[in-house]
Amino acid sequence: xxxxxxxxxxxxxxxxxxxxxxxxxxxxxxxxxxxxxxxxxxxxxxxxxxxxxxxxxxxxxxxxxxxxxxxxxxxxxxxxxxxxxxxxxxxxxxxxxxxxxxxxxxxxxxxxxxxxxxxxxxxxxxxxxxxxxxxxxxxxxxxxxxxxxxxxxxxxxxxxxxxxxxxxxxxxxxxxxxxxxxxxxxxxxxxxxxxxxxxxxxxxxxxxxxxxxxxxxxxxxxxxxxxxxxxxxxxxxxxxxxxxxxxxxxxxxxxxxxx
Numbered sequence: 001x002x003x004x005x006x007x008x009x010x011x012x013x014x015x016x017x018x019x020x021x022x023x024x025x026x027x028x029x030x031x032x033x034x035x036x037x038x039x040x041x042x043x044x045x046x047x048x049x050x051x052x053x054x055x056x057x058x059x060x061x062x063x064x065x066x067x068x069x070x071x072x073x074x075x076x077x078x079x080x081x082x083x084x085x086x087x088x089x090x091x092x093x094x095x096x097x098x099x100x101x102x103x104x105x106x107x108x109x110x111x112x113x114x115x116x117x118x119x120x121x122x123x124x125x126x127x128x129x130x131x132x133x134x135x136x137x138x139x140x141x142x143x144x145x146x147x148x149x150x151x152x153x154x155x156x157x158x159x160x161x162x163x164x165x166x167x168x169x170x171x172x173x174x175x176x177x178x179x180x181x182x183x184x185x186x187x188x189x190x191x192x193x194x195x196x197x198x199x200x201x202x203x204x205x206x207x208x209x210x211x212x213x214x215x216x217x218x219x220x221x222x223x224x225x226x227x228x229x230x231x232x233x234x235x236x237x238x239x240x241x242x243x244x245x246x247x248x249x250x251x252x253x254x255x256x257x258x259x
Contacts, residue, residue: 011036011158011189012057017066019052026052027063028213034158039180039190041200044210050193051162053210057191058088058160071157084112087151087159087188089144095135101146102131105153112154121149125179126256141172141256148179159183161192165199170245171256177202 012034019027027049034040042050055061057068059079068075070082095104102118109116122128125145130138138146144164151159164180165173173196180203183190194200200207201221209217209224217224 009036010034011071012040012191013067013069014053014057015067015069017053017056017063017068019049019056019061019063025213027056030066030210030213030215032208032215032218034189034191036157036189037184037187038205039184039192039203041204041207042191042193042210043195043197043200043207048210049213050210054160054162054191054193058086059083084154085157087148087154087156089147089151089159089161089164095146095150097134097136100132100134101127101149104135104146105149108150108153114154116153121152122146124152124182125149126175139172141168141175144168144172144176145179148183156188158189158191161190163194164192165194165196170248171252171254173199174249174254175256 010033012032014030014032017027017030018025030049030053042054044050052061056063057070057075059075059082062076071085073081073085075082096107099107101122105116105118105121109118118131119128122131125148127142127145127149130142135143135146148159148161148164161180165176168176177199180190180192190203192203204221206218206220207224208215219227
């Protein structure tokens with residue numbers, strides 16, 4: 001986790017966001033700010049409202065009320081301006097199977113009006129030798145990394161990642177963590193959702209815990225843990241200096257198994 005880049009002003013601002021679907025209040029007065037260069041995580045059980053909140057910030061859904069700003073731009077009023085400065089991790093079904101990875105990146109660059117170096121983008125996500133491959137031939141980890149490369153074609157100020165390491169093996173997951181740390185080191189603000197608490201502790205400068213459409217806690221991972229301990233909470237499970245995943249990595253190595 002790198003706090004060095006979080007000294008700027010807020011680049012994401014959510015003010016009292018609300019969204020209702022029939023009798024379900026999916027987002028219920030959510031407010032927070034994300035600072036420039038920060039990695040900010042949204043955690044919560046399924047149906048908590050975190051995905052809807054992120055989709056509002058991306059301009060994918062309109063809120064019933066409230067304000068969402070990206071770099072000072074109102075998302076609801078100027079969604080196209082916002083889309084030009086954000087990167088969104090696309091799902092697998094967003095890519096044309098018959099195009100090569102290089103062709104796909106050039107296509108996305110054209111859509112944004114950018115002249116992109118597909119090789120540079122592929123190198124950045126450790127896919128430099130797969131430029132002539134088709135997306136459908138990639139492993140799960142390669143597909144996840146390529147989705148990030150595609151989201152970088154417009155050199156976004158803010159990157160939105162939805163469970164970026166979901167379904168990946170330990171080597172691929174840790175490689176994804178290093179990629180996200182690299183994005184932050186390059187000055188990109190990253191907002192991610194995850195179900196992996198270890199991932200949130202490793203990557204996030206701050207996290208918001210969401211439940212029933214509301215933020216129930218927001219702070220650094222360390223401060224949230226310390227706050228729980230101050231209530232008298234004691235972990236009854238034995239704690240160790242290493243985990244089973246550490247054993248797995250030690251036995252099988254850190255190298256990616258993409259083939």
